[in-house]
Amino acid sequence: MDLDTLPLFSKINLKRKAHLRDSKRLLNLKDCCHLLIWRGKLLFRFNDGKPVPYLIEKRTKFIKNLSNYIFLGEFENKNIVLWDMSHSREVLGNTDQIGSFNDREKNYHPDLPKGTYFCDLRNLLPILNTKYANLCATAKGIYEWHKRVNFCQSCGGKLSSEKAGWEKVCEKCNFKQFPRIDPVVIMLIIKGNDILLGRSHGWPEKMYSCLAGFIEPGETIEAAAEREAMEESAIKIKNVKYITSQPWPFPASLMMGCTGEAQNRTISIDKNELEDAIWVSKEDVFRALNGLDKSIFMARRGAVARYLIEKWVAGLI
Ligand SMILES: [Zn+2]
Structure with a gap:
């Protein structure tokens, strides 16, 4: 182990490009790569047994059926968009351990490329390449906020997602909420x-x-x-x-x-x-x-x- 390296997740190699969050015209979804998350589990492929986040290069029919994207930023010269497909009932595999410390199940969707699996990030930590870690941490973290925060802390009204997923605004009182750490x-x-x-x-x-x-x-x-x-x-x-x-x-x-x-x-x-x-x-x-x-x-x-x-x-x- 190289003891001078930073902890996993801490090496920042994702450019957030916050200026692109503002306008739908600036972020052209056609030119983005797409990352999927299902019930908190990101989509990976495995390269020699090591997990690599699976990026879908084009906005395929599969992506077009999804809503509510989150723009993560630029990674390896590609703009990355995260899509939540937790509502899908077509993902296969055991779901008993989801959210636990020990979810080692590789869930999969029959319409996604063979060899791609939804995996629990925590269980991949010992084998996750640092290069992908900050992208995964960002995707998982912002997903968790979206999952948990859907109602206004001020009036209880419904929140809608703004700024490409980095802000939520109350539809009743306009109160703004930001991802919490x-x-x-x-x-x-x-x-x-x-x-x-x-x-x-x-x-x-x-x-x-x-x-x-x-x-x-x-x-x-x-x-x-x-x-x-x-x-x-x-x-x-x-x-x-x-x-x-x-x-x-x-x-x-x-x-x-x-x-x-x-x-x-x-x-x-x-x-x-x-x-x-x-x-x-x-x-x-x-x-x-x-x-x-x-x-x-x-x-x-x-x-x-x-x-x-x-x-x-x-x-x-
Ligand atoms: Zn409100």
């Missing part, structure tokens, strides 16, 4: 040779990661990190340092990765928030990262927690 602080809590790792209820078995929590109104990143560490584990931290950030569209987070120095060792978990929290030595983290210790699985590749943990093990933070 929830800032989350995620902390690598260090005590000498150990780090504090926790697991939430419902996570895959034996998986551990850094503690995290939403930043509240009126808080700084540092204050939120100190509060969350204390609330979840009764560990007091100081000298919080910001390391990096990562868009995390599950559904709308911006992860702010930090380190913090623990001032005590006795853990007392908030059982509503965590199932377990433990101190793990650098040697044991190294073993777990390299599959030599099957009793702990570290946060998945692609998550900023994994990035922080790997940097720490390599002595880079």
Whole structure:
């Protein structure tokens, strides 16, 4: 792993071209490439087992039957438009795990090219090429906002989509709403040779990661990190340092990765928030990262927690 690289999703190679959102005349859908999303799962093809977002080059009959596009921006010299086809009942495959941590099903539509599948982005993270990550994160994130926000927060009226999907306006009172991002602080809590790792209820078995929590109104990143560490584990931290950030569209987070120095060792978990929290030595983290210790699985590749943990093990933070 190249430790100087940014976390997955954080390398920005999508030009948003916001000026094209304003006018339908400026954005000629005929000249765009089209990306499909179905129930939160983007359409991919697989190249040597690695997922590549499947871009439809022409506005085929299939696309023409869809409505409500979102203009994502320019990627590899192509203007990319996202279409939501969640209403389709013709997509095949198991749907039991949709929205869960473990949706590994490849759903497919018989009228789309063979070898293209709707896949859960979170489950592709360990094998997703960084080149496609920010496009996928943007598509997934804006889709999630459209799925969740359909009524006015001010009067309850119906919202209509504007600015090629980047704004919603209330049809009754004209109140404008914009895609929401929830800032989350995620902390690598260090005590000498150990780090504090926790697991939430419902996570895959034996998986551990850094503690995290939403930043509240009126808080700084540092204050939120100190509060969350204390609330979840009764560990007091100081000298919080910001390391990096990562868009995390599950559904709308911006992860702010930090380190913090623990001032005590006795853990007392908030059982509503965590199932377990433990101190793990650098040697044991190294073993777990390299599959030599099957009793702990570290946060998945692609998550900023994994990035922080790997940097720490390599002595880079
Ligand atoms: Zn309204």
